[in-house]
Amino acid sequence: MKLIFLGTGTSSGVPAVGCRCRVCTSKDPRNKRYRTGVVFQTDGQNILIDTPPELRLALLRAKIRDIAAVCWTHTHSDHLNGIDDLRGFYFLNRKALPCYADERTLKHIRRHFKYIFSPNEPGGGVPRLKLKIIKRKFRIGATTVTPIEIDHGVMSVLGYRIGNIAYLSDVKKVRGKSMKKLKGLDVLITDALRHQPHVTHMNIKEAVEFARRVGARRTYFTHIAHNLDHAETEKSLPRTMRIAYDGLVLKSQII
Template structure:
């Protein structure tokens, strides 16, 4: 299984429009962050986590040729507003792309993107997509995907585990029942917005503490704001904990049942 962190920035992206702070003006490519998303590839199949606002830019940068399914973490704009760019991944004459999400996110998608999901809308060039509720662990293209319930302030959010990898963005609390699903990780990608406290995101000290309790071999903090300078902060984090950056790649051996792919990865 191959993993690419497509985007590692907070909802504004970095640089922030109109901002002239040190991080937004930085020449360090690690400080140039698109909105949060990740891609899992295995056996020629591509699973996208969130359709971030910057999906088009991310897909062009990483030369993504096809998307076989999308896993949504929650319904906030920076995680869903790239949905229209899924049009380019609809294979002519092929099946719609399945989208998986919790019930609240499905309701939001139906409402906010009525032009896609309402069959009474006039025909047009829209993505061909189907909505599917999460109902516990599932097999997608031979990979076991385990949804991880999270809290994002007062709102639920969903993380995902696949083999030794877990992706937990946009959260400020992990229930005990979810912590039990995170044992034995090689790689944990975890929300770590900034140093100051935030009502719906882990700040960096809280993220470090929860990461140390989970005990993954490596933890990467994502959804980073422009308060976080990569070089200055990364060097001071505890061993095994680092800041994520756009385009970061990992590979793991995972058990899967081979299924024919729909195209090139």
């Protein structure tokens, strides 16, 4: 199984528009971050997690030519607003794309992207999506996907586990029931916004403590803000914990 990072930046992306800070003007390519999303590549198929605003650019860059399904984590724009780029998969396959999320997220999508689900004028291309509510563990082809409920401030959102890789993009707190779903991980990917505390995201200190509790063989931090310089922050981390960057590909042998 492979996991490809399409984007690793927080909601403003890095560099942030108009910002002249040290990180935003850095020459290190790892300090250039699209909004967060990943692809799980397993059982001969690609499973896309979220549709961030740079979706088209990210898919082209990662050379992802087709996807079997989409799973959304939550309703925030940085995870959703690339939804229109899914239309390409209908042009390619002429069949509706299965898209999974919790009930609240699907309701939000139907309301905010009404044009996708309304009759369209001839010649106008829209994504064709088959929305599916997640209630428990589910399958996409031969792949079992485990949803993990996590707290993103006051909002309950989803992370996903496939095999021994878990992806929690936006998280402040993980409760006991969900901690159980994180046992025996090869790779944990979790939120670590910046050094300063934040109400809806873990900061580096909280993320390191959380990663220790989970005890995965390797941990990668994502959803990174422009306050964190990649190289400098990595130096201060335990060796099993790294900062993800756009284009990074992880391989997990244990499935």
